Amino acid sequence: MVAITADEISTLTKYVYALCGVALDASKTYLLESRFKPLLSKYGLSSYMELYQKAVADKSGEMEKDIVSAITTNETLFFRDNSPFEVFKHKILPDIIDARSKMYAGRPIPIRIWSAACSTGQEVYSIAIALIETLGRLDRYQISILGTDISDEAIAKASYGKYNKFEIERGLPMNVLHRYFTSTGDGWRIKDEIRAMAVFKKFNLMKPFTGLGRFDVVFCRNVAIYFTPQDKRAVFEKIAGVLEPDGALIIGSTESLSGVTTMFEPRRYMRAVFYQLAGTPRPAAMSTPSALSQPPAFSAPPSPRPVSPPRPSVTGASRPAAAPPRGAPASVGPRPPAQKASPSPPPSPGVTTAMRQPTPPLPREPETVAVSTPAPASVEQEAAARPAPPRRQAPPPPTRRLPPQGPPADKVALKKLLMQKKAAKKAGAA
Numbered sequence: 246m247v248a249i250t251a252d253e254i255s256t257l258t259k260y261v262y263a264l265c266g267v268a269l270d271a272s273k274t275y276l277l278e279s280r281f282k283p284l285l286s287k288y289g290l291s292s293y294m295e296l297y298q299k300a301v302a303d304k305s306g307e308m309e310k311d312i313v314s315a316i317t318t319n320e321t322l323f324f325r326d327n328s329p330f331e332v333f334k335h336k337i338l339p340d341i342i343d344a345r346s347k348m349y350a351g352r353p354i355p356i357r358i359w360s361a362a363c364s365t366g367q368e369v370y371s372i373a374i375a376l377i378e379t380l381g382r383l384d385r386y387q388i389s390i391l392g393t394d395i396s397d398e399a400i401a402k403a404s405y406g407k408y409n410k411f412e413i414e415r416g417l418p419m420n421v422l423h424r425y426f427t428s429t430g431d432g433w434r435i436k437d438e439i440r441a442m443a444v445f446k447k448f449n450l451m452k453p454f455t456g457l458g459r460f461d462v463v464f465c466r467n468v469a470i471y472f473t474p475q476d477k478r479a480v481f482e483k484i485a486g487v488l489e490p491d492g493a494l495i496i497g498s499t500e501s502l503s504g505v506t507t508m509f510e511p512r513r514y515m516r517a518v519f520y521q522l523a524g525t526p527r528p529a530a531m532s533t534p535s536a537l538s539q540p541p542a543f544s545a546p547p548s549p550r551p552v553s554p555p556r557p558s559v560t561g562a563s564r565p566a567a568a569p570p571r572g573a574p575a576s577v578g579p580r581p582p583a584q585k586a587s588p589s590p591p592p593s594p595g596v597t598t599a600m601r602q603p604t605p606p607l608p609r610e611p612e613t614v615a616v617s618t619p620a621p622a623s624v625e626q627e628a629a630a631r632p633a634p635p636r637r638q639a640p641p642p643p644t645r646r647l648p649p650q651g652p653p654a655d656k657v658a659l660k661k662l663l664m665q666k667k668a669a670k671k672a673g674a675a
């Protein structure tokens with residue numbers, strides 16, 4: 246193996262940083278060596294300095310792409326860490342739909358999601374599957390999921406949506422696999438209708454976020470760990486700039502924004518944490534789940550949140566023009582009956598799914614909160630079995646019993662007395 250020199254380490258770490266913001270130090274010598282060695286063979290080079298010089302001189306940009314793909318860590322899996330997808334399904338999505346359903350009455354509700362370092366696509370497809378499993382009929386929403394990553398290789402794989410046995414076995418429950426993937430013999434490929442929900446693009450988080458539009462939810466997980474503290478802060482503050490005022494940011498389970506930026510505040514939901522823009526009005530008892538999405542014992546009525554005006558879209562699908570002003574209250578009407586989840590995902594015409602029907606209610610949260618998605622039958626049973634409670638009313642905790650219903654005790658006594666009198670009268674008359 247060609248040994249890397251101190252000079253080459255210094256040159257290549259600076260070059261890598263300039264390309265993608267990945268901050269390597271001398272302790273990453275082995276990483277540089279092992280990741281770039283295959284490129285020496287590929288380009289017939291005899292040293293790492295030669296690799297650098299050739300890459301800088303390469304006008305086609307191909308070597309640069311190879312270097313970025315080689316140095317970035319694309320480790321990912323389906324439904325990684327589970328809890329972010331639980332909070333997405335049972336808290337973030339219901340809150341967004343509640344807030345939007347009134348302003349988009351009868352029109353498709355736009356939901357824009359960005360997976361900001363999506364690697365080979367597992368995060369994007371997990372989001373798409375979570376959406377289908379939660380919303381059922383997607384034709385009532387205008388869904389767009391943007392998956393971006395700096396690695397061309399990763400984006401190409403994500404876009405193709407094919408995974409081998411090992412990748413599939415990491416995080417995908419069998420029933421979900423069979424519902425949303427097709428066997429290709431040597432692997433599994435995501436079904437067209439799920440693939441069509443997403444757009445994949447190469448995007449460097451170090452660059453300005455212009456032209457992306459705004460998002461309701463941003464997943465930026467397990468990427469900022471590779472950045473310097475300053476770059477980390479800059480990335481999250483740029484995300485703040487593209488997030489809807491009531492949108493949500495999900496970061497990696499081992500990451501925190503504490504000490505990184507004050508633009509976000511953490512919100513706790515069950516075992517998970519997500520972030521919202523600092524100063525975003527917090528639904529009552531935000532640290533506990535909303536009435537819509539949480540088992541009754543912890544329910545609390547959420548308060549109205551500001552909604553945002555129409556915004557530009559990456560996909561070209563714009564939001565309806567007539568949006569209520571900022572600060573318009575969220576839907577507070579009674580909750581319509583729960584909707585059945587469709588047994589198989591509806592075909593999606595493109596990145597966005599246009600709706601021509603009134604907005605359906607969200608299916609209520611299943612009793613269990615396991616990420617492994619429930620079979621359609623159990624979702625239907627769940628929907629059928631539980632009548633939906635009025636929307637903004639928190640049901641009483643199970644331990645608190647309601648007083649017995651019926652007339653007050655003094656009324657009962659009076660009625661008894663009257664009946665006794667009547668009976669006595671009758672007896673006297675006889």
Ligand SMILES: C[S@@+](CC[C@H](N)C(=O)[O-])C[C@H]1O[C@@H](n2cnc3c(N)ncnc32)[C@H](O)[C@@H]1O
Pocket residue numbers: 265266267317318319320321322325361362363364365368393394395396399448449450451465466467468471497
């Ligand atoms: C460990 S993966 C995380 C994938 C996924 N978000 C997850 O949590 O499973 C990190 C990804 O960040 C990407 N990445 C690194 N630097 C980046 C940058 N400057 N801009 C965009 N993506 C970047 C890498 O290519 C890699 O695919």
